[in-house]
Amino acid sequence: MDTILTVDNLHINFYTNNRCNEAVRGVSFQLKKGRTLCLVGESGCGKSVTASSIMRLLPPLSRIEEGEIIYHTDQGDLRLHELDPNGPEIRSIRGAEIAMIFQDPMTALNPVYTVGFQIREAFMYHTKMAAAAMKEKAVELLRSMRIPAPEQRVNEYIHQYSGGMRQRAMIAMAMACNPQILIADEPTTALDVTVQAQIFDLMNDLQREHNAAILLITHDMGVVAELAHDVVVMYMGDAVENGPVEEILTKPAHPYTSALLRSIPVLGQSKSQKLEPIRGSTPDPYNRPKGCQFRPRCDFATEKCLQDPETFDVSADHTVKCWHWEKVLANA
Amino acid sequence: MHREKEVLLKIRNAQTYFPVQKGLLKRTVGHVRAVDNVSLDVYRGETLGLVGESGCGKTTLGKSILQLVRPTGGEFIYNFDGQEKDLRKLSNEEMMQARKRLQIVFQDPHSSLNPAFTIFGSLQDPLKKFGIKSKEERKQIIGDLLEAVNLRREYMHRYPHEFSGGQRQRIGIARALSLGPELIICDEAVSALDVSIQAQVLNLLLELKEKHKLTYIFISHDLSVVEYMSDRIAVMYLGKIVELAQAEDLFANAMHPYSQALLSAIPVAEVGRKRNRIVLEGNVPSPVDPPPGCAFHPRCPYAMEMCKTTVPELRKHIIDGREHHVACHLTDARAVTTQKTS
Numbered sequence: 001m002d003t004i005l006t007v008d009n010l011h012i013n014f015y016t017n018n019r020c021n022e023a024v025r026g027v028s029f030q031l032k033k034g035r036t037l038c039l040v041g042e043s044g045c046g047k048s049v050t051a052s053s054i055m056r057l058l059p060p061l062s063r064i065e066e067g068e069i070i071y072h073t074d075q076g077d078l079r080l081h082e083l084d085p086n087g088p089e090i091r092s093i094r095g096a097e098i099a100m101i102f103q104d105p106m107t108a109l110n111p112v113y114t115v116g117f118q119i120r121e122a123f124m125y126h127t128k129m130a131a132a133a134m135k136e137k138a139v140e141l142l143r144s145m146r147i148p149a150p151e152q153r154v155n156e157y158i159h160q161y162s163g164g165m166r167q168r169a170m171i172a173m174a175m176a177c178n179p180q181i182l183i184a185d186e187p188t189t190a191l192d193v194t195v196q197a198q199i200f201d202l203m204n205d206l207q208r209e210h211n212a213a214i215l216l217i218t219h220d221m222g223v224v225a226e227l228a229h230d231v232v233v234m235y236m237g238d239a240v241e242n243g244p245v246e247e248i249l250t251k252p253a254h255p256y257t258s259a260l261l262r263s264i265p266v267l268g269q270s271k272s273q274k275l276e277p278i279r280g281s282t283p284d285p286y287n288r289p290k291g292c293q294f295r296p297r298c299d300f301a302t303e304k305c306l307q308d309p310e311t312f313d314v315s316a317d318h319t320v321k322c323w324h325w326e327k328v329l330a331n332a
Numbered sequence: 333m334h335r336e337k338e339v340l341l342k343i344r345n346a347q348t349y350f351p352v353q354k355g356l357l358k359r360t361v362g363h364v365r366a367v368d369n370v371s372l373d374v375y376r377g378e379t380l381g382l383v384g385e386s387g388c389g390k391t392t393l394g395k396s397i398l399q400l401v402r403p404t405g406g407e408f409i410y411n412f413d414g415q416e417k418d419l420r421k422l423s424n425e426e427m428m429q430a431r432k433r434l435q436i437v438f439q440d441p442h443s444s445l446n447p448a449f450t451i452f453g454s455l456q457d458p459l460k461k462f463g464i465k466s467k468e469e470r471k472q473i474i475g476d477l478l479e480a481v482n483l484r485r486e487y488m489h490r491y492p493h494e495f496s497g498g499q500r501q502r503i504g505i506a507r508a509l510s511l512g513p514e515l516i517i518c519d520e521a522v523s524a525l526d527v528s529i530q531a532q533v534l535n536l537l538l539e540l541k542e543k544h545k546l547t548y549i550f551i552s553h554d555l556s557v558v559e560y561m562s563d564r565i566a567v568m569y570l571g572k573i574v575e576l577a578q579a580e581d582l583f584a585n586a587m588h589p590y591s592q593a594l595l596s597a598i599p600v601a602e603v604g605r606k607r608n609r610i611v612l613e614g615n616v617p618s619p620v621d622p623p624p625g626c627a628f629h630p631r632c633p634y635a636m637e638m639c640k641t642t643v644p645e646l647r648k649h650i651i652d653g654r655e656h657h658v659a660c661h662l663t664d665a666r667a668v669t670t671q672k673t674s
């Protein structure tokens with residue numbers, strides 16, 4: 001399978017109030033054509049930062065300290081992390097070859113332009129289409145997103161759309177130039193489950209039609225089971241576990257993944273299930289524990305965990321950052 | 333099964349409408365029917381789950397019970413130790429007394445605690461109001477409450493910003509417990525929390541229920557959480573209850589087409605459980621101008637002629653000897669023995 005994006009040992013720091021927050025500390029993964037990779041983790045674990053660093057959309061006080069983001073094109077490899085975030089190279093990729101869907105369409109879309117204009121913007125910058133063709137294409141995109149009466153809707157503003165329709169309009173915008181990579185940052189968190197189901201259907205269709213690679217960021221294990229092919233589990237800026245979805249969900253090798261799975265209620269198991277909460281709470285990023293970040297909350301913690309864990313191979317494409325992964329697997 | 337159970341709260345034809353005003357003169361041009369003819373019994377000691385999508389009126393129903401939003405019509409009959417009184421007809425003073433028994437835990441732990449008060453300051457007001465004069469005694473009680481929700485006593489002198497979301501939510505629960513209530517309405521009490529913290533709070537709520545013999549009305553949009561917590565579940569759509577059943581029955585055998593679609597839409601964290609999702613077309617209609625007949629008919633895959641004209645009533649069906657209330661013409665047509673609820 002063709003790898004389209006490689007992220008290797010990525011470190012990102014934020015510098016605010018004379019303090020340094022290591023938001024991402026060594027995340028590596030590979031995104032493949034026609035597959036969906038899920039970044040899972042709790043709020044503040046660095047999953048959105050990782051995603052926006054690929055688009056080079058990091059906020060001003062942050063910096064990629066170390067590591068590589070490589071975009072594999074037909075013309076050769078592009079080292080995204082070395083590009084000027086405001087330069088012409090990244091701008092020609094952004095929106096055309098790598099597109100992003102944000103969590104909240106109300107803040108991500110511009111309220112003073114029509115939806116049609118915002119879709120056409122992508123064509124203006126990335127293609128040499130005639131104005132009439134652009135208009136037609138915008139209507140077509142809205143229709144493919146199953147928005148009713150697209151000819152009329154294309155000239156409307158975002159406040160005239162419902163929540164689900166806004167999100168679909170944003171997907172239409174992202175898909176305008178048939179991107180190779182679609183980054184979706186919690187695309188359905190603000191939506192109701194029935195609307196979420198509609199959006200997932202659309203994303204599946206798009207992936208099948210265009211063979212796009214999707215990087216999906218979520219905190220919902222249900223979404224992971226439904227959509228993902230591969231999963232990266234993040235905790236406090238570390239990618240603690242990385243592997244195919246079946247293995248992660250059935251044979252988690254990291255104590256955090258396994259504890260997380262045991263702490264969520266599963267539908268259809270009624271009250272017979274027993275939730276086992278993870279004790280304590282996520283540590284303060286400015287006052288991190290020594291060694292393994294999960295150590296203070298972990299049942300398997302020993303002296304050894306005071307050292308940063310190495311990456312171990314569980315199987316061919318399943319890796320884990322834990323000293324005691326064999327014990328975790330045996331305990332499951 | 334319920335025959336021996338004592339009814340704590342009887343809701344009959346509850347209506348909460350909000351006026352829609354337009355123009356310079358603020359003329360009322362219509363009403364948002366947030367809660368529209370809801371009838372419901374809440375039994376002592378049970379957890380009643382209330383689910384539905386955003387805007388279906390579940391929070392408004394919760395607030396209407398507490399009279400935090402004044403209902404437009406209907407009866408909210410509460411059982412005050414055997415004496416039944418309509419909460420709507422109580423005077424302000426009587427309602428104040430009733431609030432000892434009825435409490436609420438809000439969704440957002442960041443906005444439901446006053447940032448200018450310490451935890452002690454926030455929690456002591458109700459105690460003062462209900463006659464605990466000595467400060468030492470109040471300190472003792474609040475300390476015990478904090479310990480009951482697994483926080484340290486010393487935390488009472490801290491301010492809300494010093495706590496994490498999960499801790500704040502536990503303070504919210506401690507506050508609800510402070511007057512020894514009978515009924516607690518949990519309005520999306522865990523929705524703002526991270527998954528690993530969510531389980532802590534859910535288990536705490538279950539423990540407290542056992543210990544203090546509480547009754548919960550558990551409002552959430554997350555069906556897996558509701559299933560974990562509830563004995564019975566009511567599904568709401570556009571201000572109406574469309575289905576009400578024992579939790580197991582609802583999940584095993586959802587009868588209303590909306591409940592079926594809702595259940596099938598939820599992603600489950602299990603590999604190989606990719607079931608047939610029923611994807612509903614379109615959006616939830618506006619509650620200002622709900623469709624005639626069954627409010628769900630424009631999106632319903634089984635809609636019949638009758639559904640467009642006649643509003644289905646919530647009827648009791650007996651399935652394998654257990655009650656299952658559904659508001660749907662289709663199930664009415666199928667079922668042999670039906671009986672109108674109340």
